[in-house]
Amino acid sequence: MFFGGSRNLVGLDIGDSSIKVVELKDRGKGRGYEVVKLGWEPLSSEAIVDGAIMDSQLVIETITRLFQRCRIKTTKVATALSGHSVIVKRISLPNMSEAELAESIQWEAEQYIPFDIDDVNLDYQILDASSLDGEGSMDVLLAAAKKDKINDYVNVITEAGLTPAVVDIAAFALQNAFEVNYEFEPHEVIALVDVGAAVSSISVLYGGTSIYWRDINTGGNAYTDAIQKELNLSAVQADQLKRGEEIDGIPYERVLPILSAVNDDVGNEIQKTLDFFKQISPTDEPLDKLCLTGGTAQVVHLKEALAERLNTTVELLNPFRMIEPTGREATPDLVNEMMPTASVAVGLALRKAGD
Ligand SMILES: Nc1ncnc2c1ncn2[C@@H]1O[C@H](COP(=O)(O)OP(=O)(O)OP(=O)(O)O)[C@@H](O)[C@H]1O
Numbered sequence: 001m002f003f004g005g006s007r008n009l010v011g012l013d014i015g016d017s018s019i020k021v022v023e024l025k026d027r028g029k030g031r032g033y034e035v036v037k038l039g040w041e042p043l044s045s046e047a048i049v050d051g052a053i054m055d056s057q058l059v060i061e062t063i064t065r066l067f068q069r070c071r072i073k074t075t076k077v078a079t080a081l082s083g084h085s086v087i088v089k090r091i092s093l094p095n096m097s098e099a100e101l102a103e104s105i106q107w108e109a110e111q112y113i114p115f116d117i118d119d120v121n122l123d124y125q126i127l128d129a130s131s132l133d134g135e136g137s138m139d140v141l142l143a144a145a146k147k148d149k150i151n152d153y154v155n156v157i158t159e160a161g162l163t164p165a166v167v168d169i170a171a172f173a174l175q176n177a178f179e180v181n182y183e184f185e186p187h188e189v190i191a192l193v194d195v196g197a198a199v200s201s202i203s204v205l206y207g208g209t210s211i212y213w214r215d216i217n218t219g220g221n222a223y224t225d226a227i228q229k230e231l232n233l234s235a236v237q238a239d240q241l242k243r244g245e246e247i248d249g250i251p252y253e254r255v256l257p258i259l260s261a262v263n264d265d266v267g268n269e270i271q272k273t274l275d276f277f278k279q280i281s282p283t284d285e286p287l288d289k290l291c292l293t294g295g296t297a298q299v300v301h302l303k304e305a306l307a308e309r310l311n312t313t314v315e316l317l318n319p320f321r322m323i324e325p326t327g328r329e330a331t332p333d334l335v336n337e338m339m340p341t342a343s344v345a346v347g348l349a350l351r352k353a354g355d
Pocket residue numbers: 014015016017018019195196197198199200219220221239242243244293294295296297298299300340341
């Protein structure tokens with residue numbers, strides 16, 4: 001379910017604050033990709049709350065409208081789950097055959113997954129034989145997602161007349177979007193951080209191999225909530241101020257300290273996650289770089305606050321860095337507009353469907 005196949009799909013990222021769609025064309029022969037269709041539609045804050053679909057009808061209508069508006073004909077899609085109903089772990093198991101692994105994985109997984117094993121869909125992949133843990137053991141990537149959550153996402157996609165060919169995990173999609181656009185040095189440690197509205201997905205790469213994944217419950221909503229409370233405003237007004245838009249009677253100087261305080265909170269959560277990674281990291285190399293993406297990456301000074309706190313270089317991830325827009329539907333303006341929010345959708349569009 002979480003790991004690949006062989007035909008092109010449309011990447012459909014159903015986020016808490018908006019739905020994004022990206023269709024790529026594979027140039028073939030390793031010549032890279034073009035983006036041929038892309039677009040997004042906002043979702044009202046009640047439609048999806050912390051990754052849970054509350055208003056399916058609204059989500060279905062929004063997906064349908066988005067596909068029509070973007071003139072997307074392909075109906076097979078790859079979508080992603082994120083947040084607390086998803087668990088991804090790299091586990092070390094004694095060396096065994098694939099058949100043995102298939103038989104024991106369910107039992108092994110129980111120790112690592114904080115949910116009832118009957119409530120989750122489980123997938124796994126044996127990682128590179130050059131195990132990071134030495135001889136006698138092998139590394140296995142274990143991914144689990146709550147069945148009810150998968151069903152909710154699959155249902156809205158099906159109801160919108162589409163076929164959910166792949167259900168991925170946002171942190172994997174993020175990694176794919178990065179890999180197709182950037183090169184890395186053999187010992188480089190890079191953190192990919194997607195700060196969305198409700199969730200932030202983190203993925204750490206070491207020499208181009210992903211070694212850690214974690215979603216944390218923090219994002220752009222925290223800024224809007226804080227502005228709304230402190231200045232006694234509506235959510236719409238708070239959202240405008242967060243984006244640097246002006247509102248009558250409210251000097252921007254009153255907003256800056258609030259943004260800065262939430263930048264600290266968000267930075268603290270990211271730092272805690274990366275500190276935890278360091279404890280289990282197979283390398284002592286420090287973090288070389290953090291690549292930031294997601295709508296919230298645009299909050300004033302978040303990038304700088306993270307660079308200072310983590311003492312590392314922070315770059316904005318451009319999911320279209322090596323992907324050229326072609327055709328009438330994919331205008332350079334639209335590509336620019338979606339640059340901060342399209343990483344997961346691009347990563348999903350790189351997925352291939354199995355049979
Ligand atoms: N210019 C901007 N400045 C600050 N924040 C912004 C800006 N544009 C969008 N945002 C915020 O970014 C968030 C949306 O980002 P994104 O589309 O990556 O999230 P999402 O995928 O919908 O949510 P999630 O990943 O949590 O499910 C919202 O909180 C939105 O208010």
